[in-house]
Amino acid sequence: MRIAFVSFETAHHRDTETNQRFRTVCEILAENGHDVHCYCAGFWAGEDATFERNGITYHAVSSGLEARSSFLLRLPFVLAAARPDVIHASAEPASQVVAAKWGARLARAPLVLEWYGDGGVTETRWTRAAARRPDRIVTPSSLVTTWVRELGADGDLVEPVPNPIDCDRIQAVEPAEQVDVIYARRLDEGANLESLLLALAELRGRDWQATVVGDGPERDTYERLASDLRIEDRVTFAGDLDLEERIAAYRGAHVFAQTADHCVFPTEMLWALAAGCVGLVEYHVDSSAHELVEGWDRGFRTTSETELVEAILAARDLEHREYDDRFADYDRSVVAERYRDLYRTVRDEYGVL
Template structure:
């Protein structure tokens, strides 16, 4: 299948959650032999119109990120000339969705809109227009789907497709030494690691060890807080780790704590749960993490430090695991098939043949 991905900015311009999400989808398709092309602002040196990296062809629709108007004007014709089976566009900027849809119409191909929602979704004229020009919208969580519906988009036009994890990769990595609780995230202003530390401080009289994975501007603040609470001797700040090392840590851990205030999809938590961790989530209105543990017998949802401390104690009564088949539906193969099924359904029902 020939798929035209449209993303004015890519992971090669800037490493953001939104850009990583779209890149992960194109990787899923490329891995199974599909013909993947990305239409974007040029990020490579020289004036060559196309550039190949890791088997994916990038088309420089504009000379760079400063030429947004040129990108929007040239995009429909370039998609038409490529003649894709499906157009798959990101939502940032929303104007590109309209241009991508025009190109798809010229080429006789449906347009799928990948709306990650990092940073929220404002109810603007362009966002509403983008949502109505797509033939199908994909959101990473029910929370983001709700934001999209608030634009006036019908629920029937939205699919919720999670970020994938690689279950084979998890099974291939040996567990690290045992740890009671693990936390993993960039340590910025939204990390909210203080909630976990305050909950753990309630349990000073018990034996526990914590590993914090990740780095960021707030790390010194959290290190001082751990010292002030007199729990710093039980906490290891491991810094940034490779995915392999993180998986090894999760497979050896008992509980994964998710307390961040903002999260459109808890990808790191999903890796941990599939690696056998019990899930502990502090509820926040701008986080979808609670969706992973609702109705699950190895998950806890809390709203305060006291509830969090109680949940850590309750989690201690659950068996330790280093793998959980419960999350098979999130495997890369399953998520890839969901995208391909959606593409084919659009072609069949919308007359794009």
């Protein structure tokens, strides 16, 4: 299937969660044999109109990010000339969705919209218009689905598809040393690591070790807090680790704690749960992390520091695992199949033979 992805800005321009998600979708579909083209602002050196990487052909619709107006004006005609089977656009910026819809009409192809929502979903004239334009909207979670429906999107046309993981890769990595609790996230103002540190401090009379993976502007603050709570000898701040190192750490850990204030999809938590960790989630209204553990006997959802402490204690009674096949449905190959089935459905509904 020939798929035209539309994203004015890509992960090659700016490494955000939204752009990472869009690149991942492109890559998993290319891995599964689809003809994948991404129409974007140019980011490569030289005057070539196209650039290929990881099975994806990038097309420069404009010369760079400073030429957004040119991108929006040219996009419908470029898409019409491409004659794709499906057009799949990012919701950011929302103005490109309207241009992509015109391109879809000219190309006589259905439009799928990828709405990740990492920066939140703000109601504007453009986002309201974007919510009503596509033939299908894909979100990472029920949380973002709710946000998009509040903009006026037809709920029957919104489908949550999770971020993928690689289950074979998890099983191929040797576990690191065992620890009781692990936390992984960029340590910024939304990390809310203090919730976990305060809960662990309540258990200082018991035997435990914790690891914090990640770096960021608040790392020094959290290290000082651990010292003030007199648990600095129990908590290892490991800094940034590559994926192989993180998988090894998750396979060695017993509990993965997710306490961040904002999370549209808990990708690191998913890697950890598939690597055998017990899941411990502190509920927040702008986080979807609790969705991964609802109805699961190795998952805990908490709403207070007391419940967090009780959950850590209860998790100690569960067996240690190094892999959990419950999360095989999140594998890259399975997620790619979900997109393929979605494309076939919208093409059938659109009347494309």
